[in-house]
């Protein structure tokens with residue numbers, strides 16, 4: 612649904628994105644992760660057609676987006692900061708969205724009124740920051756876009772609202788095959804949401820994978836030996852190792868069965884192989900490319 616080839620962007624001669632390639636399947640949720648200043652917002656804005664790449668292509672359902680009204684009507688980008696007309700009421704905002712997006716559904720808008728429970732006659736500036744964010748999400752979902760692009764969508768929302776919004780996104784993905792891109796630093800929040808993730812660092816992807824593949828490829832091994840520890844995992848890629856008391860901790864790339872049989876041949880006193888959380892995958896992948904993270908996990 613979203614296809615990007617060899618995309619590059621610089622600001623004032625400083626490269627922000629370099630030869631970026633990306634594929635997001637229709638009806639999937641893609642988590643765009645990365646360090647501060649990695650280029651995530653810039654990439655999302657280019658996909659949304661708000662800024663122009665210096666080089667490369669962005670195609671949404673086979674069509675270009677930049678300066679293409681018909682493509683833009685099928686896509687909504689929600690930035691990390693509110694961009695509202697502060698003196699509009701929700702009702703007036705809904706009328707504005709209706710004009711912009713031919714797919715806007717009055718029925719959906721009214722259905723979602725019960726979910727968000729905000730006074731439609733109030734002006735936007737009379738709402739709190741988190742409530743304003745809810746208004747944007749409410750209107751965007753009512754507009755039924757084919758592609759929804761969210762930059763830090765959960766910032767400032769309480770846990771109940773976050774859960775409601777996640778459910779709404781997932782149901783639109785399942786029912787209408789909406790395609791979603793989410794950039795977030797809150798990895799716990801996006802972990803149960805994303806089908807695929809990409810980690811961006813200094814304008815380049817460090818990794819891009821289906822989340823299930825990524826999780827089945829990296830493991831946390833805790834192992835202890837009765838006496839001397841043998842040389843472990845010399846034929847594997849070890850992203851991280853440390854000693855915690857008598858337990859040795861390894862973060863190892865590789866197939867679960869290969870890891871388990873390697874451990875078995877070394878006769879440990881105890882051993883445990885665990886899947887990593889998305890947060891741990893992020894930290895170790897970044898450590899693997901030399902992004903300093905000492906002490907973060909302690």
Ligand SMILES: Nc1ncnc2c1ncn2[C@@H]1O[C@H](COP(=O)(O)OP(=O)(O)OP(=O)(O)O)[C@@H](O)[C@H]1O
Nearest residue numbers: 622623627645646647648649650651652653654796
């Ligand atoms: N309009 C601009 N003019 C000049 N430089 C810019 C502009 N917008 C972004 N940049 C630079 O581009 C780089 C990437 O910024 P971007 O906002 O895309 O990063 P990000 O990954 O979203 O970061 P964060 O996670 O901190 O929000 C940064 O070095 C930033 O200073």
